[in-house]
Amino acid sequence: MKLTIENKTTFLNDYYFQTLCLLYFPGEKFREDDPGENASSFLLERRDSGFYCKTVLKAGERTAEGSFFTEGYVPKVTFSESDFAAMALGKAYLNAASKLFGFALPWGYLLGLRPVKRAKYYLDRGYSEQTVEDLFVYDYGVSVQKARLAVETAALENKMLVDTRPNDCGLYLSIPFCPTKCDYCSFISCATPKLLGLIPSYLERLKRDLVETCRVIRETGMRLTAVYVGGGTPSILDPEQLKDLLSCLNSCLPKEHIREFSFEAGRPDTITEEKLQILKSFGIDRISINPQTTNDEVLKRIGRKHSVKQFFEIAKLAKTIGFSVLNADLIAGLPGDTEDSFRKSLSDVMELGFDNITVHTLSVKKSAVLRFSEDGVYDPAGVLARKCVEYAWETLRSGGWMPYYLYRQKNIVGNAENVGYAKPGMENLYNVLMMEEYSTVFSCGAGAITKLVNGSRDQICRLANQKYPYEYLDTDLGIREPEIKEFFSQYS
Numbered sequence: 001m002k003l004t005i006e007n008k009t010t011f012l013n014d015y016y017f018q019t020l021c022l023l024y025f026p027g028e029k030f031r032e033d034d035p036g037e038n039a040s041s042f043l044l045e046r047r048d049s050g051f052y053c054k055t056v057l058k059a060g061e062r063t064a065e066g067s068f069f070t071e072g073y074v075p076k077v078t079f080s081e082s083d084f085a086a087m088a089l090g091k092a093y094l095n096a097a098s099k100l101f102g103f104a105l106p107w108g109y110l111l112g113l114r115p116v117k118r119a120k121y122y123l124d125r126g127y128s129e130q131t132v133e134d135l136f137v138y139d140y141g142v143s144v145q146k147a148r149l150a151v152e153t154a155a156l157e158n159k160m161l162v163d164t165r166p167n168d169c170g171l172y173l174s175i176p177f178c179p180t181k182c183d184y185c186s187f188i189s190c191a192t193p194k195l196l197g198l199i200p201s202y203l204e205r206l207k208r209d210l211v212e213t214c215r216v217i218r219e220t221g222m223r224l225t226a227v228y229v230g231g232g233t234p235s236i237l238d239p240e241q242l243k244d245l246l247s248c249l250n251s252c253l254p255k256e257h258i259r260e261f262s263f264e265a266g267r268p269d270t271i272t273e274e275k276l277q278i279l280k281s282f283g284i285d286r287i288s289i290n291p292q293t294t295n296d297e298v299l300k301r302i303g304r305k306h307s308v309k310q311f312f313e314i315a316k317l318a319k320t321i322g323f324s325v326l327n328a329d330l331i332a333g334l335p336g337d338t339e340d341s342f343r344k345s346l347s348d349v350m351e352l353g354f355d356n357i358t359v360h361t362l363s364v365k366k367s368a369v370l371r372f373s374e375d376g377v378y379d380p381a382g383v384l385a386r387k388c389v390e391y392a393w394e395t396l397r398s399g400g401w402m403p404y405y406l407y408r409q410k411n412i413v414g415n416a417e418n419v420g421y422a423k424p425g426m427e428n429l430y431n432v433l434m435m436e437e438y439s440t441v442f443s444c445g446a447g448a449i450t451k452l453v454n455g456s457r458d459q460i461c462r463l464a465n466q467k468y469p470y471e472y473l474d475t476d477l478g479i480r481e482p483e484i485k486e487f488f489s490q491y492s
Ligand SMILES: C[S@@+](CC[C@H](N)C(=O)[O-])C[C@H]1O[C@@H](n2cnc3c(N)ncnc32)[C@H](O)[C@@H]1O
Pocket: 178, 184, 185, 186, 187, 231, 232, 233, 264, 265, 266, 267, 289, 290, 292, 329, 330, 331, 360, 361, 362, 363, 364, 365, 368
C-alpha cells in the first residue's frame, strides 16, 4: 500500500499514521513504489480553532473519504494538544474506513495494547466510571460494550491493588520449552529434540539467576508478593527436574509477603498426577490447565497435540488434589471453530469448576505456522472471534466471573482483546502487576523481560534477557545487577 501523509503538525509521526492504518489493513506493507492510483492519503493540519484531518482510503476499486475537525469539540476529560491531533486523525480514519469496510472497530482508534491502563489513569484522577466510559465511547470511538469492559476491569484492578505498596514486586521464571509447537503460537518455545536437550543446562543457569535475583530483591528492600512460573510449558519438566527447580525456589525465595505462587502447567499432555502432587507439595496454589478449545477437530486443525479427553481427565484430577485456583485458557476465533463449539468450550470449563478463565482472541503473528498455511485465517472483520468474546463476556459475568485483566495484541483477529475473568478472590495478582506495569517484576530465563518500576510509578526500565535458550546459555550477562541497583538508587 502507498500511503501519502501530509502532516502539518508536530504531534504525530509517520509510524503513528501507519499503525492506525493497519487497524483495517492488517499485515499491509507501506511502500513508496506502489502505483500511485492505489495510494491512500491523510492530511492533518492545525488550524486556529483546532485540528482538522481529511483522509481518502482505497481498497481495490473502492474509495471512501472521511474528515473530522475538533473545532468546538468538548472532550469528556482534559485533552492535551496531541490528544486533539490524535482525535482528528482517528475519527477521520474511522469515518472513512467504516464506510469502506462496512463494520466498526470495537476499540475505535485506540492503538495501545493496554486500554485498561488508560481507564485506570482517569479513574485514579477522580473521574467517575460513567465519565471514563463516555470518554472511551465518544472521544475514542470505542463500542459501548468495550468501554464498559475497560472500566469494569480497571475498577476491579484498583480493588486488587489497594494493598500494593510501591516496593512490592513479582518474580517470573521462564521455561520456554514445549513438547511440540502449536500452529498458532508465536511465543518463544523450543520443541525440537535438539533444543529440548538443552533443558538440563538451562535449568542450572536458571537456578543461578534465581538465587542471585532473590538476593537482589532482599538487598533492594523489595517485597516479593507474586511468583509465576510460565512458558512455554513448565510442566514439560520431568518429576526430578521439577523437584530440583522447586527446591531451589523454596530455599531462596523471600517468602514473608508472598500472596500467590502460580505455575503454568498448560498442555494437558505434559501433566501427570505425580507432577501435580509435586507442585502441591511445594506450596504452589495456582495452576493453569489449558484446553484452548474442547473440540477435538479444532485441536487437530491448530496442531495442538493433545485430546479433549486428556484435558478433562487432568482437570478433574487437579480439582481432586485441591489447588486453590485453577485457570483455563481458551482462544476465540480459532480456524475450524464455530460459535456453537466455542459456547460448548466455555460451558465445559465453567462446569469443570475453573474459577479463573482467560479468553484470548486469536492473533496471527509472523512467526506462527498458521499464517503461512491457512488462507484467509486472519479476518480483520473477525466475525466469529467477536461473537465469541461477546458471548464470553455476557456468559461469564452472569455466572459470577468478572474481568480483572485485559490486554490486546498486534494482529488480533477482529481487533478484539484478551480478558482474564475470575470469581471473586480467584484473580491472579501477577497478571495485573505485569500487565499494568504497576510493580517491578524480576524475570529469569530466556525471552523474559525484567521491568523495573519506580516508587511513584512514572518510570519504567526494561531489561530483556537473551531471547532463545541457546543464546541465554552462550552469553552469561548475569542478572544485570548493576543496572537494577542503579535504577533503584536513582528513583527510590
Ligand atoms: C504462553 S502461552 C503458554 C501456555 C501453555 N504452553 C499452553 O499452551 O497451554 C499462554 C496462552 O497464550 C494463548 N496464546 C498463545 N498463542 C496465541 C495466539 N496466537 N493467539 C491467541 N492466544 C494465544 C494461549 O491461550 C495460551 O494458553
